[in-house]
Amino acid sequence: MALQEDDFKKVISHAKEYGFVFQSSEIYDGLSAVYDYAQQGAALKNNIKEYWWKAMVQLHDNIVGIDSAIFMHPTTWKASGHVDAFNDPLIDNKDSKKRYRADVLIEDYVGKLDAKIEKEVAKAQKRFGEAFDKEQFIATNPRVLGYKQKGEEILARMGKSLSEENLADVKALIEELEIVCPLSGSKNWTDVKQFNLMFGTKLGASADTAMDLYLRPETAQGIFVNFLNVQKTGRMKIPFGIAQIGKAFRNEIVARQFIFRQREFEQMEMQFFIKPGTQKEWYEKWKETRLKWHHSLGLGEDNYRFHDHEKLAHYADAAADIEFKFPFGFKELEGIHSRTDFDLGSHEKYSGKKLQYFDPEINESYVPYVVETSIGVDRMFLAVFSNALREEELENGSTRTVLKLPAVLAPTKAAILPLVKKDGLPEIAHQIVEDLKWDFEVAYDEKDAVGRRYRRQDALGTPFCITVDHQTLEDQTVTIRHRDSMDQNRVAISELSSIIKAEVDLKHWLKKMN
Numbered sequence: 001m002a003l004q005e006d007d008f009k010k011v012i013s014h015a016k017e018y019g020f021v022f023q024s025s026e027i028y029d030g031l032s033a034v035y036d037y038a039q040q041g042a043a044l045k046n047n048i049k050e051y052w053w054k055a056m057v058q059l060h061d062n063i064v065g066i067d068s069a070i071f072m073h074p075t076t077w078k079a080s081g082h083v084d085a086f087n088d089p090l091i092d093n094k095d096s097k098k099r100y101r102a103d104v105l106i107e108d109y110v111g112k113l114d115a116k117i118e119k120e121v122a123k124a125q126k127r128f129g130e131a132f133d134k135e136q137f138i139a140t141n142p143r144v145l146g147y148k149q150k151g152e153e154i155l156a157r158m159g160k161s162l163s164e165e166n167l168a169d170v171k172a173l174i175e176e177l178e179i180v181c182p183l184s185g186s187k188n189w190t191d192v193k194q195f196n197l198m199f200g201t202k203l204g205a206s207a208d209t210a211m212d213l214y215l216r217p218e219t220a221q222g223i224f225v226n227f228l229n230v231q232k233t234g235r236m237k238i239p240f241g242i243a244q245i246g247k248a249f250r251n252e253i254v255a256r257q258f259i260f261r262q263r264e265f266e267q268m269e270m271q272f273f274i275k276p277g278t279q280k281e282w283y284e285k286w287k288e289t290r291l292k293w294h295h296s297l298g299l300g301e302d303n304y305r306f307h308d309h310e311k312l313a314h315y316a317d318a319a320a321d322i323e324f325k326f327p328f329g330f331k332e333l334e335g336i337h338s339r340t341d342f343d344l345g346s347h348e349k350y351s352g353k354k355l356q357y358f359d360p361e362i363n364e365s366y367v368p369y370v371v372e373t374s375i376g377v378d379r380m381f382l383a384v385f386s387n388a389l390r391e392e393e394l395e396n397g398s399t400r401t402v403l404k405l406p407a408v409l410a411p412t413k414a415a416i417l418p419l420v421k422k423d424g425l426p427e428i429a430h431q432i433v434e435d436l437k438w439d440f441e442v443a444y445d446e447k448d449a450v451g452r453r454y455r456r457q458d459a460l461g462t463p464f465c466i467t468v469d470h471q472t473l474e475d476q477t478v479t480i481r482h483r484d485s486m487d488q489n490r491v492a493i494s495e496l497s498s499i500i501k502a503e504v505d506l507k508h509w510l511k512k513m514n
């Protein structure tokens with residue numbers, strides 16, 4: 001079974017203990033909401049990025065990838081709307097002096113209503129057993145319908161108040177719902193205020209000539225400002241996409257839940273440029289394509305759901321999140337946004353340069369519309385990692401901790417283990433490493449009893465353990481142990497490469513998207 005909310009701490013400590021994620025600058029007591037990826041974590045993260053890049057860029061002949069700078073001309077952020085509108089509504093509790101995002105307090109309240117619905121479902125499931133029809137129960141049970149309606153009304157009102165900048169009503173809603181500060185338990189709130197999330201910095205040597213810059217809060221703008229350069233030099237025809245992976249920075253007020261919400265993080269974004277009027281169709285298409293990408297990794301289809309936005313960002317005419325069931329509940333993993341011609345139109349206005357596409361089919365120039373897919377690498381990491389971490393009870397009554405990562409993403413694909421450190425077994429094991437390392441990330445381990453070495457590789461998520469023993473000396477065979485089933489079988493050394501490839505090959509996994 002996957003771990004539950006209470007075990008989220010285990011996810012964090014496992015990530016540290018096995019060299020996946022460390023707190024940044026830990027020797028100085030760390031920096032809040034900033035993390036470093038360690039030897040295992042960096043490998044897993046790179047594999048996630050490769051899985052995305054191949055699916056988006058390599059497999060689409062009309063999508064190209066770029067790598068734009070983090071620093072951008074400051075007018076970019078005026079044009080994009082981030083200077084004026086990239087705000088979070090914040091509220092302070094006067095007793096605890098703790099600062100919260102007002103919308104998060106309200107969403108957490110609605111989350112509790114969702115949890116009540118889940119409880120009702122679980123109770124009914126127990127009562128009715130096999131005959132239970134979940135969908136029908138959710139659609140007809142008066143208590144569930146009551147919770148659902150209440151949640152929807154709250155979110156609709158919050159969405160309306162936020163888009164109308166009616167912050168007094170956001171505060172009124174918090175008071176009406178009798179939301180208390182999780183720390184002090186009091187309802188003694190300040191007014192709700194807006195807070196801009198961009199980090200500022202300076203470019204230039206002297207204080208009087210220095211230019212104020214921002215660290216980019218999204219990678220998307222690096223794509224928009226390069227739209228025409230890429231379209232012309234790449235001879236791209238609409239519809240086409242530009243993708244990129246890179247760092248983004250946000251001065252988050254509520255930075256918690258480990259790598260879920262950080263101040264420095266990474267995004268994988270793709271802007272798809274289309275003919276105006278076709279945005280609805282492309283928006284639906286990209287929602288479907290991205291969900292298939294997630295499903296291809298086999299983390300469980302029930303762990304995903306769409307959430308349509310009530311409050312649209314300043315650039316969007318439609319937006320949905322792909323939410324994932326993290327150990328702390330369903331939360332946003334990826335956003336699909338229909339951005340209209342907002343960004344290119346605005347950059348045209350602020351730069352004075354035309355950012356239009358000449359469409360030979362209709363003999364006309366226009367500012368293209370855009371559908372964006374945007375996913376956080378770190379959130380994807382957390383989704384994969386927390387979903388994979390299991391504690392299993394074995395037949396002999398002992399337990400094992402195993403990281404059931406999709407094999408394609410595992411940092412190490414196979415560990416090569418000589419049964420003992422003598423009789424020529426290490427030499428054969430080293431030779432196997434030498435042969436396999438050209439195609440796969442492999443590790444050699446000779447420390448401790450072989451059972452303990454298996455456990456360590458289970459905890460690291462390594463799909464295969466290959467053991468060299470005395471029989472190997474006679475017939476050039478080894479045992480291969482499969483992480484998930486723990487089955488072991490004897491195979492020829494010459495077969496290893498094809499056995500590993502069959503399970504870790506990117507093509508094998510990405511084909512599941514079709």
Ligand code: GAP
Pocket residue numbers: 217218219220250252259260261262263265266267269332333334335372374375376377378379
């Ligand atoms: N270009 C659109 C954009 O940036 P967003 O919904 O603000 O949209 C996209 O962010 C994705 O980036 C989110 O779905 C999430 O996965 C990730 N993300 C956003 N803020 C984050 C943070 N503070 N820490 C980690 N990931 C974050």
